[in-house]
Amino acid sequence: MSNAQAPAPTSRREQILKEAARLFAERGFHGVGVDEIGAAVGISGPGLYRHFAGKDAMLAELLVGISERLLEGGRMRVAEGGESPEAVLDALIDGHIDFALDDRPLITLHDRELDRLREADRKRVRQLQRQYVELWVAVVRRVHPVPSESRARAAVHAVFGLLNSTPHLGRPGALPGRTEMAELLHRLALGAFGAVAGEPAGGEPAAGESIAVGVPGA
Amino acid sequence: MSNAQAPAPTSRREQILKEAARLFAERGFHGVGVDEIGAAVGISGPGLYRHFAGKDAMLAELLVGISERLLEGGRMRVAEGGESPEAVLDALIDGHIDFALDDRPLITLHDRELDRLREADRKRVRQLQRQYVELWVAVVRRVHPVPSESRARAAVHAVFGLLNSTPHLGRPGALPGRTEMAELLHRLALGAFGAVAGEPAGGEPAAGESIAVGVPGA
C-alpha cells in the first residue's frame, strides 16, 4: 500500500518519464540508451527497472498518456461548450497550442515513434488519436460549411501539422516568444480553416486574394 | 530540367536509396538493419557496401539530396518569377506540395532523422533548409504586409508543417485523392498566410494569455 501519490510533487517516476520524453524526442527511441535515461535523473542504468518494466513500457506510457490527455482536454472544452461553435473551435485550438508549446517532446513523440509500440498499445493510441480527430472534425464542420467529411478530416490533420510545427523550429530565440507564438498559431489555424470551404468556382476568397489555385498541374 | 524520369533505368544505387528512404521513414534510422535494406532490393546484407560507405552515408545522401532539390526547385520558381508575387507564392506552394505528396518518405526523414548525421552533413543540410525558408519568407513578406520578420518565419515553418502533414495520414483511402488533396492543401496554405497579417489592435503582444483573436473567417 505504498501508492502514495498525494503530496508527491514530482515523483521519481514522473521525473523519469519527463527526461525519457525529452531524450526520445531528441535522438529517437532507438537512439537513446537506458543508461542515458538513468543518468538524466541521477540514477544509473538498470535502476530504472525498479519503476518500469522496460524501455518499451516508458514509451508506451508516454504515448498513451499524451493521447488520453489530449482527448480528455478536447472533450472537456467541447462539453463546457462556448456561446458558439466558433468559441468551441477557439478553445480547441488554444488547448492544442498549449500542448504543442508546453509539451514539445511529447508532441514530437506522438507522431514519430508510434510504430515502436506493442500491437496492443499502438491500437489504443491510434484509437485515441482517431477520436480526437473526429472531435475536431465535428466542430469544424459546424463552423464551416465544408463539403465532404474527408475534406474536413484532411484539413484537421493539416492544421495539426501546422500547430505541431513548433518543435521543428531552430532552438535560438530567432522566433517569437511564447505569447506571440500562441497568438500567431491561433490566427494561422483559423485562417486555414476559413479557407477550406467551397470547391472551385463558388466561394469567397477568405482573407487572401489569389484564390487562383488552379490545379497544380501548371 | 533534370526531371530525370526518362530511360534512366533506376540504377542499383538509386534503387537502394529509394528503399532505404522508405524503410527509414517507416521504422526510423536505428530501427532498420542493413540486412533489411539489402533484402528490399534483392541483395543481402553487406552487399550494400559495394555502393555506399555505410548506413550513415545513405542517410546523408538522402537528406542532402532532398534539401538540395527543394532549394533548387524553390529558386527556380522564384527566378522564373510569375506575373506577380502572388503567382510566385502559388508556384512555391505547388512545388512543395508535389514534394510532400510524391516523396513522402523523404519529407518525413527530412525533419525526423537530421540529428543522426555527421556534424558536417548536418550543417550542410541545415544551411540548405535555412536558405529554403528564407526564400519563402522573402516571397511571403512581399505578398503580405507582415509586421516582423520573425513572425513571417514562424508562419512559414507552420505552413511547412501543414503541407508536410500528409505522411501522417492514415493509410487507407479515407482521404481525398491526390488531385483534390493538392488543391486543398494549397487552399489551406493560402488561408493561413492570409491570416498572418496585423497584430491585434493593442500593438505589442506583451501580455494576454489566450488571445481570443476575433478574426472569424465568417
Place this chain on the structure above:
DNA sequence: CATCCGGGTTAATGGGCGTTAACCACATGT
C-alpha cells in the same frame, strides 16, 4: 532487535547489428 522492502548498485548475459574479410562469378578489353 529483527525483519521487510523500496530503491539503488555493479557485474554478467545474450542478442542484434554494422562493418570487415575472404572468396567467387561473371563480363570485358587486350
Place this chain on the structure above:
DNA sequence: ACATGTGGTTAACGCCCATTAACCCGGATG
C-alpha cells in the same frame, strides 16, 4: 586465354545495449 574490375556471397569480429542477477542499505514496522 588472361587479367581485371564490378557486384555479389557467407562467415567472422566486436561493439553496443536491454535486460537480469546478485548484492546492498536505510528506514518503517511490530
